[in-house]
Amino acid sequence: MSKRELSASSAAGEDGRKRARGGEENESESGGAVPGNGSSASEAEAEAEYDSQEELKSDGEDADGVAGVAGDGSGDLLSEHDYSWMRLKPDHESRPLWICPRTKHIILEAFSPIAEQAIDFLIAISEPVSRPTHIHEYKLTQFSLHAAVSVGLSTTDIIEVLNRLSKMAVPPDVTSFITQCTRSYGKVKVVIKQNRLFIESGHPGILQTLLRDPVIAQARVFPDADTDGTVSKDGIITQRVPQMGDITIAGTQKPGDKEKAAASAKDIAATAAKAEAGGDLDDAVAEILDKEDEDEDDAEGTVHSFEIHRSKYEDVRKRCNEIDYPMIEEYDFRNDRKNPDLDIDLKPVTTIRSYQEISLSKMFSNGRARSGIIVLPCGAGKTLVGITAACTIRKSVLCLCTSSVSVMQWKQQFLRWSTIKEEQIAIFTSDTKMRFQGDAGLVITTFSMVSNQRKLSAESKKMLEFLSSIEWGLMLLDEVHVTPANMFRSVVSRIPAHSKLGLTATLVREDNKIDDLNFLIGPKLYEANWMDLANKGHIATVQCAEVWCDMTPEFYKAYLEEASKKRLLIYVMNPNKFRACQYLIRFHEERGDKIIVFVDNVYSLKAYAITLGKPFIYGATSQSERMRILDDFQHNPAVRTIFLSKVGDTSLDLPEATCLIQVSSHYGSRRQEAQRLGRILRASRRNDEGFNAFFYSLVSKDTQEMVYSTKRQQFLIDQGYSFKVITHLEGIEDCRDLVYGDLESQKKLLHTVKMASEADAALESKATDGARAGSGGAAAVRRGAGSLKGLSGASNMAYMETSGSGRRAARREPVEHHPLFKRQFYNNKK
């Protein structure tokens, strides 16, 4: 690895500060060391930078004095990322930051003596991207800068502190980016009144600018007679007295215009344009911004607003961000007298941990509730954060989770930590549909219940109408990374909520939809540092290892020959993997660990569990059997190992488990890897001296699995975990009694694998496990009458003559027509 990096660095320029991307592809191969995820150019640079620095430490210099090695064609790669024009400050060694002018990434030396203070500051102004041990990466984004402004940092503060920490002067690009993002923030607000959305601003000029935009103009709803009354009532968001400002009234209050409100979207846009033309349009955007201070004084006491369509809300919000008028969605819950209060508080015995407090302080920083997402690792008390937020807002709460099991868990947690009474909690699932008593309350339901628009029972429909009729003070979204899926998007826009709080451990998706959460929910408010929590004992310390198992020649031959689907089965069933698994189980059982083995593929799950004589749970296991097996695992010292399929990924709370072996997994899903790790993070023995939990991932060498495995690890690596690569398990040869030791049995195994059908090779489908986890397992076997022909697959067969001279020829040239059709036929032919 070092050679290529050095050559790349020497090509980059004499100060060696900037690296080619050449290092990037090598990182994944370095496996255990400190592999970066290289999700962006600058990060790769940082990692390369770091590695080469480490190697050069003996030279007593940082990268400056790299000896020239012939460049390996990195010149073209550099063109976009050549920052050699940036000059280091003379005392750069004592400053911990780099800032990349193009991508706005910030690279921090986490080993610097002032790193701690720098991290506090960076957390406030930027989003963490990757936090391995020595080098951290942060990214400046619009949203993070908005958050910084709302906690009271000014533009000059941010730039000044950055400048003080940075190894070079803050690049002008970055300065202008920060200024741009911070100056227009907070000028436009979204307000929900009477279940309708209003865009509000103290500056009429800004609203006019917004209305000039076609996207926003289309979404506009013109006020009718009723609206006028309510809009001019006391403001909900602000203390000021909103009046019907020019904007709302302009050209729309005359009776003639009311009809136009009903006209098509295009007409509305046209009207809006006219209205603007009539209004005072001379203010250029720049002028407005310059005058904003004076405006603020003038505007005191007046708030101008216009209404938009609920359905267009997401578009409008996106558009506003694009044209640099980000809307704030803040909820001034303390001054909300209109919505009934919910009598809820934390129980006096409940204490929240420091990081939970920090995350919530980000949400409520200026006494108002801001929508957004809080990212905490599994087992770090996400539920409690949600409950505390609910207790702070004290309005009606709608809580959405992923399955009916977690609905019950949330209910229990609410009762456990807060003073809410049981009759105030309503549960809405396919089995139970309750309503709370009183004006305000808590409804817990699943995403699928509220997003499913078809196939609803009458009762559910009523319930849904009820849900969308209430103004919710807070919408809690558990496992929020699932929401970008199309079916869930409608939920968020249909149900009116003053503030939304998303909770998740893994803010990653393999599609790029994670960015949509910014518009659906809000920005990432807080992301906990996993390593920090582990060091403080809130979650267990985990040793991660990737075990490479050689493919046996027979299996590899079969692997090369098979079609892609069955390849999976072959590399999962690799006898060496089998043996490694058995060896690890034995090793850890002797140490007294409780082990969970994950096998995604049901066919191999059964093969593994039955061969090794361990209990297993998969989608089709009945609820009662599951309970029995899990009980055994928790309380019976004889049962030390269980095998789980995908059903065990989430919402299984097994604090006894201390060791986790992953045999097969869902391709390259980073989320699954993190969630599985979460199963052992809450190990109850985590606070014992020197306690380590173990996470093994078994990988068949020279197969696709290697790619997937590395990809899966990226998320955890960003969180600061490092994976050791084990190419050879110490002492595995000494265990003579491992399965599949001789060639004969291996061949037999290969034969059975080859006989397995394609369906067996497929991974367990998500649909079945989701449904069954909740409802307790439908029967896997269906009994019914069928003909022998049908069972043998012959029922759809039909006898067919295929020789060329037969039917087709006959169709083209019919020999004889009935006289009735004769004329018709020949006429057509002419």
Place this chain on the structure above:
Amino acid sequence: MVKAVKGTFIECDPAAREVLLRLNSEEKFIIEDLDSTHLFINSTHLERVQRALDELMDANTYKASNLPS
């Protein structure tokens, strides 16, 4: 008439040997299959074989730039 062919002695792990055997079934180049880690192949095919092996290994190596986000 004696025919001379230039050959290359190859040492590899069993997995790579399987790949070579598979390539051989498409176009013959292995002169002698010695044992599970050694092969003797025709030198004229060396480059092609090397490329094919590299491709396979690349396909099984994760590239950081593959990451979507």
